[in-house]
Amino acid sequence: MRRRALLLGGTALAAAGLAGGWPRIERALQEATARHDLRAWLRGFYGEAVARSGAADAFLAEYMQAALRGAAKLEEPDLLRAFAQSTTLAEHAETGALLEHRGLFLPYETPCANVLSAFHAPPGEHG
Numbered sequence: 001m002r003r004r005a006l007l008l009g010g011t012a013l014a015a016a017g018l019a020g021g022w023p024r025i026e027r028a029l030q031e032a033t034a035r036h037d038l039r040a041w042l043r044g045f046y047g048e049a050v051a052r053s054g055a056a057d058a059f060l061a062e063y064m065q066a067a068l069r070g071a072a073k074l075e076e077p078d079l080l081r082a083f084a085q086s087t088t089l090a091e092h093a094e095t096g097a098l099l100e101h102r103g104l105f106l107p108y109e110t111p112c113a114n115v116l117s118a119f120h121a122p123p124g125e126h127g
Contacts, residue, residue: 034067034074035060041076042083050099055087058101062086071106082106 038060043051050056063082066072072082083089085105092099 031064031068035064038063038074038079041079045076045080046083046089050089050092053099055099055101056083059083059086059104062101062104066104066106071109072104 039051039056042056042060059082063072063079067074072078082105086101086103088097088100088102091097
């Protein structure tokens with residue numbers, strides 16, 4: 001499995017290099033490194049099972065996009081707080097319920113997405 005991922009990753013990097021040159025390869029490497037670091041932070045604080053969950057995958061993809069546009073910081077405390085506020089982590093820890101990603105909570109962009117808030121609204125409810 002790991003070998004296949006490396007081969008596919010190498011192929012993707014080669015294709016990106018042929019299509020757009022070095023800047024695309026460099027950006028892909030930076031994104032892969034950042035994604036690896038973010039998952040390591042989740043693993044270190046919340047544990048392996050949480051870091052490998054589908055909710056973590058969805059969260060990390062959305063968090064990376066927010067970071068690329070400058071709406072989120074690639075720093076450990078910000079990531080851990082955003083993960084707790086964007087997923088059903090508290091419910092999962094207390095009851096064993098399925099861990100779900102409910103949309104990225106960014107205080108200035110999506111104030112009603114905070115699942116820890118009494119004012120939480122499901123994604124799409126307010127527009």
